[in-house]
Amino acid sequence: MLVDNKLYYGDNLEILQKYVEDESVDLIYLDPPFNSNQDYNVLFSEKNGSQAASQIKAFEDTWRWDQAAVEAFQNVVENGPEKVALAMQAFRQMLGANDMLAYLSMMAPRLVELQRVLKETGSIYLHCDPTASHYLKMLMDAVFGLINFRNEIVWLRTTPKSHIKKRFSNAHDSILFYSKSENSKFHLTYRPHDQSYLDKFYRFTEPETGRRYRIGDLTNPNKHRPNLTYEFKGVTRVWRWTKERMLKAEKDGRIVWEPGKVPGYKRYLDEMPGTPFTSVWTDIRPIQSQAAERLGYPTQKPEALLERIIKASSKEKEVVLDPFCGCGTAIAVAQKLKRKWIGIDITHLAISLMKHRLHNTFGEKIKNKYEIIGEPVSLPDAESLAKEDAYQFQWWALSLVMARPVEKRKGADKGIDGRLFFHDDPKTPTKQIVISVKSGHTGVAHIRDLRGVLEREKAVIGVLITLQEPTRPMRAEAAGAGIYESPTWRTRHPVLQILTIQELLEGKGIDYPPPSQVNVTFKKAKKEVEVNNDRQNELELDQ
Known part of the structure; x- marks a missing residue:
């Protein structure tokens, strides 16, 4: 079945070049990593009553001037549009061969591709902070043309910090708004x-x-x-x-x-x-720690911010693209506003978060309204991913059972790759399932190890996900661990379970009380309905 909405796993440069046609997108919003030299982690509130938080490294927000950066820079200079090549050479002369130049060398070819896929009537909004906004603006001038600059939107994203003593506190982000041409569409919002x-x-x-x-x-x-x-x-x-x-x-x-x-x-x-709204936005508050829409993704932006942008520069049934879509705020808002959408991200963890968000927000029917491209759909695909990147394989495998990964610290592997929490009895605390993922050789020792982890963590069920077929002794060892009986649902479930990747691809899942009723692993997004219209006062402008 053909669907309008696409979610791609992979490098956005390669995805854009391979899958997205010329002049096929009406609106682009991107919130790329800012090269601020910080590691971002996805935070999940613990479900066992503690105040601690598990952290999973989502991506490292930094680029180094190394051989890969040199090649990226040379490719832009030698093969990119003339003005972009000149801009990159000027950056190198001004900045030298440093990490900021590596960041700009990464962004330049992606912006060129985004300009290609944007319709003549389309617009692009690049979200950034003061770390690189001035360089990115010059780069966008080279890609989109000086005459197509529309606004630098200032969003007050946080309250000023009182401990800053030697400069004014940074409290805003910049959103660089460009059009593809003078024929761009814009709907004034109020x-x-x-x-x-x-x-x-x-x-x-x-x-x-x-x-x-x-x-x-x-x-x-x-x-x-x-x-x-x-x-x-x-x-x-x-x-x-x-x-x-x-x-x-x-x-x-x-x-x-x-x-x-x-x-x-x-x-x-x-x-x-x-x-009319101006280019200074102070009325949209950042996502607070207790906000209903907060999912724990480090760079998550408020839905109200994306709603204003999408309403201003697109109409129903037009296409919205987010090439760095993270936890999927842009695509969730696009879906709510009846836009078509394309999302791209380079980690299976982000893809997993987006799937959960769409499902929790729009319900079961959303599964038939989008497709995921780039995820394994067969056993050979899974084997290829495991060889290419063990962590990405692990995150993908955990997403198949709606589990969350655990943080990996050096020297601190406790035999747990993922956890799943459920609450099947109002009289007892939240219970957990611990999960181990194996892409290589497996044996009885792994089942015994998992049983020890189960006892240590006081989990009620343990699951081994394996790429290989389990042996008969492995299944016998698992069967000897006994049965968990749900006191409320009065159902019986094996304490130790083995699931192969092939079984998961065929639709089999973990055997535990009804997941749709008891699963509390991920914080759920707000339930939404798709609106029938933009519910706003609009004025179509010629320029």
Whole structure:
């Protein structure tokens, strides 16, 4: 079945080049890593009542000037568009061969590809912080053209830090907004008027209808318009309208006039769209630690931020692309607003988080509305991934059973690769399933080790996920571990279970009380419904 929405696993440069056609995307939002030399970790609240948090390294937000960076730089200079090549050479002359140049060498070819896939009427929003925003703006000037720069949006993302003593506290992100051409589409969005503004200007209420209004000026600022100079209500002025239009407005009850005064125009509050948003956004709060939409992804942005961008630069059924989609805020909002979408990420962990988010937000029906490209779909695919990257294989395998990975610390491997939490009895604490993933040779010793982990961690079920077929002695050892009985559901489940990758691909899962009722492993996203329209006041602009 053909679907409109795509979620790709892989390097976004390769995905763009291989799968995304020229001028096929209406809106691009990207929030690339900022080269701020920090390791980002995905945080998950513990479900066992403790205040601790498990951390999983999602990606290392840094690029080094090494041989790979040298090759990337040379490729852009030798094969990229002329202005981009010149910009990169200027960066090297100014910055030298350092890590910032490595970062820009990574971004340049991706921006070139994004320019290629964007429609003539499309727009791109690049989210960044002050670390590299000035360099990225110059690079985007080279890729998209100076005349296609629209705004640098300033988003107040945090409260100022009081401990900063020798400079002003950094409290904002920048969002660089460019169009593909002068034909780009833009829908002006509004915020409600401030109450003080309403109290000052909309001081009148129509007794018959209860509608609030203000009195607008009907005189023309241009005093040299003889065709608009006439007497109305005993007052001769240069008016804004022709006499015919003025008489129609009077007939419609829109003229306010008292003898001896200049007539005015009745402007109803309910006809006014609000105050247009500017390029400074202070009304969207960052995601707080207890926010309902918080999923624990380090760079997660508020849905309200993406909603404003998507509404401003796209319409229903148009295509939104996020090439660094992380936990999937852009694609979740695009789905809610009835846009088509393309998401790309380089880690199976992010893909897993996005799958959970979409499922939790939109329910079972979402599975038929998108496809994942790049994930293993057969045993040879899984074997290839295991050889290529053991950690990516592990994260992918855990995603098949809706488990979360555990943090890996050097010298601290306790025989657990993932955990799954469930709550099947209101009288007892949350229970856990511990999971071990093996891509190489397995034997009875692994089952015995898992049994020891089960006892040490006080888990009720242990699962071994294996790429190879288990031996008969392994299955016998697992069967000897006994049965877990759910006190509420009155169901029986093997304490030690073995699942092969082939079985998981065929749809088999962990045997435990009904997962849809008891699974509390991942923090769930807010339930949403897809809206029927943008529910906003819009004004289509020519530029």
